[in-house]
Amino acid sequence: MTGVVGSGVVGSGVPARSGDRITEVAGITVGHAGRLDDHVVVGTLTEPGSGWATGTTVVSVPDGATTAVDVRGGGPGTRETDLLDASNTVRGAHAIVLTGGSAYGLAAADGVMGALEKQGRGLFMDLLGHTVPIVPAAVVYDLPVGGWENRPDATFGADAYAAAAADFTIGTVGAGTGARAGALKGGVGTASVTLDDGPARGLTVGAVVVANPVGAVIDPATGLPWGVEDLAHFGLSTPDPAEIEAYAALNAKGTVLNTTIGVVATDAALPVASLKRLAMAGHDGLGRAIRPAHSPMDGDTLFAVATGATPADPDAAVPMPPGMDPDAPVVAALCEQSAIVVQRAVVSAVLAATGVADVPAYRDVVPSAVGG
Structure with missing residues (x-):
């Protein structure tokens, strides 16, 4: 679901495909709020941009879930990540904010905290019912797309949280x-x-x-997303050679300030230390889908959530030697899939996106690959 903030129009999204979305993990919901003006100007190092083209995405987490995080980028913009370390006291978050606006956009988490407090959700601090919701956040640098001063605030966060549902849209x-x-x-x-x-x-x-990476997500030799072998899964076809040449000729993004952020979720029951392994493995998916990833100027950050709603099948258990974690084979299998779904999520983002201002979408440049 998506909310509109201000007088702009809602972003252009497509429904996330049922059976292939994070909300297949029961209890996880996703909501968006954003503003996209009709006439957006992308700024440069010497010329300001104008208009609105930014927003916030909130992942609502069920009570009782554990949460972890792994930050790999050299220039992260984050909130409450230290709290999620396995050596610390808090075991889980109540919602996770992914937002535009660079560090200014962290203000969106305030709106989510306020909404959670009104619902009585959070860590209970006294017998009077006061709570402190735990809302980690990470940001992407999108300030040059539109006016520098146009960035998400608490209203974006509150609206995105209110819109959270199992059915949600992807893309722009x-x-x-x-x-x-x-x-x-x-x-x-x-x-x-x-x-x-x-x-x-x-x-x-x-x-x-x-x-939102500075790195390429499309192989200039093939015109297809990096590492994609099953074209049918994404509804892709082999591109026209002329379109491949057109993509290869595109100018670079023009900035080294960038970031890819996200959330990996599972219905397994995992402690924070094991769960962090899923976040770590998810970064392998970024490395497969983006070249390069994790640069010194990136803020690449992945959160991980384990709801504990589905017990592991005891008949599938693998015997482990004494002194070793009996759940290690489960964690290893989940980590393998974490890298796969993160890679696929990056690809789906690029395929679903629509162009804004003079930033073209993949479907604009290589239409033959997506049936255009």
Whole structure:
């Protein structure tokens, strides 16, 4: 679901495909709020941009879930990430904010905190019912797309939280409204998988990602997303050679300030230390889908959530030697899928995105690949 903030029009999104979205993990919901003006100007180092093209995406987390985070970028903009360290006291968040606006956009989390407080959700601090909601956040740098002063605030966060649902849209929406992916338009993407064999049989892993990398997401030699072998899964076809040449000729993004952020979720029951492994493995998916990723100027950050709603199948258990974690095979299987769904989420973001101002979408440059 998507909310509109201010007088702009809502971003251009497409429905996330049922069966292939983070909300296949029961209890996880996603909402967007954003503003995209009709006439947006992209700024440069010497010329200001104008208009609105930014937004916020909120992932609502069920009570009792555990939460972890792994920050790989050298220039992160984050909130409450230290709180999620396994050595600290708090075990889980109540919502996670992914937002545009660079560090200014962290203000969106205030709106989510206020909405959660009104619902009585959060850590209970006294017998009077006072709570402190835990709302970690991460940002992407989208300030040059539109006016520098136009960035998300608490209203964006509150509206995105209110819009959170199992059915949501992807593409140029929410925190992906002003996102760019190399020379192309970035956006919000999602993916999921339910394992049908192995030690994690019956468990689900999903991801939602805001793709805003300076690195390329498309192989200039093939005109297709990096690492995609199953074209049918994404509805892709082999591109026309002339379109591949047109993509290769595009200018670079023009900035080294960038970031890809997201959330990986599973219905497994995992402690924070094991859950962090899913966030770490999710970064492998970024490395597969984006070249380069994790630069010194990136803020690449992935959160991980474990709802604990689905117990592991005891018949799929793998015996472990004494002194070793009996759940390690389950965690390893989930980590493998974490990398896969993050990669697929990045690809879905780029395929679903629509162009903004002079930032073209993949479907504009290589239409033959997407049936255009």
